[in-house]
Amino acid sequence: MGSAPDVYAQLRSDLKGTEAEVLTPDSEGYRESLQRWSEHCVKEAQAVVKVTSASDITKTLHFVKTNKIPIVVKGGGHSTSGSSSISDGLVIDLSKMRNVTVDPAAKTITAQGGTIWADVDNAAAEHGLATVGGTVNHTGVGGLTLGGGYGYLTGAHGLTIDNLLSVSIVLASGTQVTASPTSNSDLFWAVRGAGQNFGVVTSFTFRAIPQPHPVFAGPLIFLPDKLPQVVTFANKFHEQNNEDAALMWGFSCPPPANAPVVLTMLFYNGPEDAARAFFADLWDLGPVADMSGVVPYATVNSLLNANAGFDGRKQFGGGAFKLPMSPAFVEALFGEWLQFVSGHEGMNESLMLFETIPYGKVREVANESCSFSNRGDYYNIGTVFKWFDPELDEVVREFSRGLLRKASQSAGVEQDEEIRGKEGVGVYGNYSNNDVSAQDVYGSNTKRLEELKHKYDPDNLFDRGTRLVPRPLVVVN
Ligand SMILES: Cc1cc2nc3c(=O)[nH]c(=O)nc-3n(C[C@H](O)[C@H](O)[C@H](O)COP(=O)(O)OP(=O)(O)OC[C@H]3O[C@@H](n4cnc5c(N)ncnc54)[C@H](O)[C@@H]3O)c2cc1C
Numbered sequence: 001m002g003s004a005p006d007v008y009a010q011l012r013s014d015l016k017g018t019e020a021e022v023l024t025p026d027s028e029g030y031r032e033s034l035q036r037w038s039e040h041c042v043k044e045a046q047a048v049v050k051v052t053s054a055s056d057i058t059k060t061l062h063f064v065k066t067n068k069i070p071i072v073v074k075g076g077g078h079s080t081s082g083s084s085s086i087s088d089g090l091v092i093d094l095s096k097m098r099n100v101t102v103d104p105a106a107k108t109i110t111a112q113g114g115t116i117w118a119d120v121d122n123a124a125a126e127h128g129l130a131t132v133g134g135t136v137n138h139t140g141v142g143g144l145t146l147g148g149g150y151g152y153l154t155g156a157h158g159l160t161i162d163n164l165l166s167v168s169i170v171l172a173s174g175t176q177v178t179a180s181p182t183s184n185s186d187l188f189w190a191v192r193g194a195g196q197n198f199g200v201v202t203s204f205t206f207r208a209i210p211q212p213h214p215v216f217a218g219p220l221i222f223l224p225d226k227l228p229q230v231v232t233f234a235n236k237f238h239e240q241n242n243e244d245a246a247l248m249w250g251f252s253c254p255p256p257a258n259a260p261v262v263l264t265m266l267f268y269n270g271p272e273d274a275a276r277a278f279f280a281d282l283w284d285l286g287p288v289a290d291m292s293g294v295v296p297y298a299t300v301n302s303l304l305n306a307n308a309g310f311d312g313r314k315q316f317g318g319g320a321f322k323l324p325m326s327p328a329f330v331e332a333l334f335g336e337w338l339q340f341v342s343g344h345e346g347m348n349e350s351l352m353l354f355e356t357i358p359y360g361k362v363r364e365v366a367n368e369s370c371s372f373s374n375r376g377d378y379y380n381i382g383t384v385f386k387w388f389d390p391e392l393d394e395v396v397r398e399f400s401r402g403l404l405r406k407a408s409q410s411a412g413v414e415q416d417e418e419i420r421g422k423e424g425v426g427v428y429g430n431y432s433n434n435d436v437s438a439q440d441v442y443g444s445n446t447k448r449l450e451e452l453k454h455k456y457d458p459d460n461l462f463d464r465g466t467r468l469v470p471r472p473l474v475v476v477n
Helices: 004-014 054-067 117-125 140-147 183-195 222-238 272-278 282-283 327-342 390-408 418-422 439-458
Strands: 021-023 047-050 071-074 090-093 100-103 109-113 164-170 176-179 200-207 215-222 245-252 259-269 292-295 312-321 352-354 379-387
Touching: 004 021, 004 047, 004 054, 004 312, 021 292, 047 418, 054 071, 054 090, 054 164, 100 117, 109 117, 117 418, 140 183, 140 200, 164 183, 176 183, 215 222, 215 272, 222 245, 222 259, 222 282, 222 352, 222 379, 245 327, 259 272, 312 390, 312 439, 327 352, 379 390
Parallel strands: 047 090, 071 090
Antiparallel strands: 021 047, 100 109, 109 200, 164 176, 164 200, 215 259, 215 292, 245 259, 245 352, 312 379, 352 379
């Protein structure tokens, strides 16, 4: 490989006549392009290529293979594993590919590979439509979809990938193909759960769901002494199993008070009076703050944006929990969490969330029907630790791992490999970090994924997502 400026002059020349930009450390806009949702994922890339089309991506892949330059792909930049940033190579940045088209007659939404959920929610809402997207609307469509995708509509309509009809993807070879149930169906099986390992998706086509009316949603905040009653309500919520409702609950110490509180986020896809009756027990507990109300669906996914800003170092973590849960068990977790968070400077905005989204529709799809393997009789736990001091990176990682392990004991997710494949692994890949293996995330789908990786990316060009090893298919006679 030549010196960095020489090499990237070649890429600029390759992309001449296109709208693509090649940013190197001396370029205007380079530093901004390194920003990620978590500061500890900001890495000094050799160059950032802001591509605008599949053809730009093909040319860029040809260039990096010729010059042996490692790459990452950046969608919304929200992963906290660092999988969309790189210090020794090149970023393929999709932020100029944010077009969304809606076909109201066919009931489809087609989103380019660099869109964020606000782009999709707003475009779909113009036609009274929606799809299953993320609950914080500045999150990228790319990473969230390729790893599975849970949202408020999951109870009624399954995962984001369960509403994915097809993708256009540029493979490691540089070829652009469509993957769908009828075209490259093996690739379509792989991209629904492990997509970030198989190429650069330039567009996603989703099934659009009619959403003509507003919904009831928003946070209610309680003092910590109400935690046992909130757990009791979550147990009741589980029994009622209303697929049009969702309840996120957990704890944080948000500003301005920076004191511990129990957070709940309500969602009800129906009339206000029905929502108020359904969640009545929570108002009876006396919330100290109530920000709930009737809102357009496109607004719901912005309600938590303020709690998920871009400053600070952050780590997402994932686990599983089963309901009913004993209030005493959750109080013990809260105690341990609070002791850690209050014992370290600047961690008050950390969050532990029990995502009680009905999973019946998710489980109607078999774990072996696509690479995503987290379909089981349990809900997801999501933790976000936020801190500022780089010295704490490892301490946070260790604590988060231990707490999630303990919390997930309630789910009792079977550790036997055979069963984990069928019953769900208990780990959501998009919440996990580099400390999980492909086997942890894909269970018994791992072997087929490794064979498909060999078919579609034998040299492991896309090597920064969950580690998959390309493995040749062994034909047994
Ligand atoms: C505040 C916040 C809220 C969240 N809420 C939810 C939620 O409600 N539901 C949920 O399911 N998850 C949620 N997540 C987790 C989220 O799914 C992951 O963080 C996901 O990786 C974000 O995708 P991204 O495109 O923003 O990230 P990036 O860091 O850009 O990408 C993540 C991975 O996907 C790859 N990638 C991205 N786009 C493409 C593409 N077009 N083609 C190929 N590879 C691509 C990247 O290379 C990288 O490996 C949330 C995360 C955050 C930080």
